[in-house]
Amino acid sequence: MKARLVDKALAEGFASVGVCRPDAVPEIAERLKRFVAEGRHGQMGWMAERMGWRGDPSALWPSARSVVMLAEPYTPDHDPLAVLEQRDRAAVSVYAQNRDYHDIVKKRLKRVGRWLVAQEDCEIKVFVDTAPVMEKPLAQAAGLGWQGKHTNLLSRDLGNWFFLGALFTTADLEPDAPGRENCGSCTACLDICPTDAFPAPFQLDARRCISYLTIEHAGPVDAELRPLMGNRIYGCDDCLAICPWNKFAQTATEMRYAGRADLHAPRLGELARLDDAEFRAMFSGSPVKRIGRNRFVRNVAYAIGNSGDPALVPVAQGLCDDADATVADAARWAVGRLRDGRTE
The missing domain is CATH 3.40.109 (NADH Oxidase)
Incomplete structure (x- = not known):
């Protein structure tokens, strides 16, 4: 059986x-x-x-x-880390594309x-x-x-x-032998983490994890962590993408997991302008929809602040009086960062 x-x-x-x-x-x-x-x-x-x-x-x-x-x-079917170099674009976790x-x-x-x-x-x-x-x-x-x-x-x-x-x-099926750890001395996933979210190997502090911060965390993100988020607006794939065991990864056969072209590297300026209805329409049927427009635009504002692109100052200014206090706070932070010319 x-x-x-x-x-x-x-x-x-x-x-x-x-x-x-x-x-x-x-x-x-x-x-x-x-x-x-x-x-x-x-x-x-x-x-x-x-x-x-x-x-x-x-x-x-x-x-x-x-x-x-x-x-x-x-x-x-692409390198998820490549978009991190495109500072005026957004990085959306592969699973949510x-x-x-x-x-x-x-x-x-x-x-x-x-x-x-x-x-x-x-x-x-x-x-x-x-x-x-x-x-x-x-x-x-x-x-x-x-x-x-x-x-x-x-x-x-x-x-x-x-x-x-x-x-x-309730069926009684023969169990398999458990998997055995094969990470060896490799620390690639720990070393690449932008926020040092791993206190030790095999341990995670979600409070510093960008996936947690962009998806689960409500309200403003701590000021010390905002610059470290880069342009990641929903999730983070760094520790997954860097793993050497991915050389054995199998091709996904489910076409509905293939990334949408408009979510590979969307422009931050366009995402920042989404109102609630536009956000819901764009992410209908997507995991992104569950965090809601306000948390999503908050993340976009942080990414704009990290972009170093002065052309995005007017976009951030347009959010400074947003009805959501957290979005407005993120936008003001972004404006300050861009006017100071800060990227780190």
Whole structure:
């Protein structure tokens, strides 16, 4: 049955499949508790609120006997770091340059799950990054790879450009051997981080992570971190893009992950002028939509302040009286930076 399940998952478009027990990662409860106690989760209060389930997958659904972890590549066809040199352009994380992966992966997972139910007369629950499930430790336990020094999952066969989905089931499936760490002495991902968000290898302080700052953090970003954000307005791919294991990355087969031409390197000046309706229209069906216009334009204003382009001063000035106080604050900061000629 397990072999047939793997075949079905691969036929549906997944690139890698593994199985573990729900109780295969007992160490994550303490790791999560320590992460939250140190405040490294920042404003992500939901991590603290559901620590019981997040730290113990077997408690999330006690009837589950197996967890099937699946990986789906979204490998970019361009160098995500190249846009960082185009200071008047915006850098949007690769995963967010087209359709929302949550919907795509979940529909694929449900098809695999329905097939399993028909074969085994079992029950299933599927999760894609929105439930209190620690996907990365479970994926390592299921043999899909290992959590690298940047805390993301790495694979010998996939690099680190892939999404994860979890299928919990009451079916009793043979578990796989867990993945083994293969980072060796490499520190490329730690060295490239613009904000020093890694206190140590295999540890992340979300409060300094640009992905967190641009997506999860509400309100003004600390002044010391703003210059370090560069032109990254939604997420950050630096630690993923620099990983040498990406030489083994598989090509993404799902065309809806291919980056839209207008999001490869959009002009900051055009993005700054978006009102709420225009923002919603531009990012309909995109993960970017969930942060809302105000947080998005706040990020754009920080990027304008880091651009060193005096031609963008009028654009930033146009936001100085924005109805959103955080956007207005970011715009005034940008104007001051540009008038001072500061780029660092």
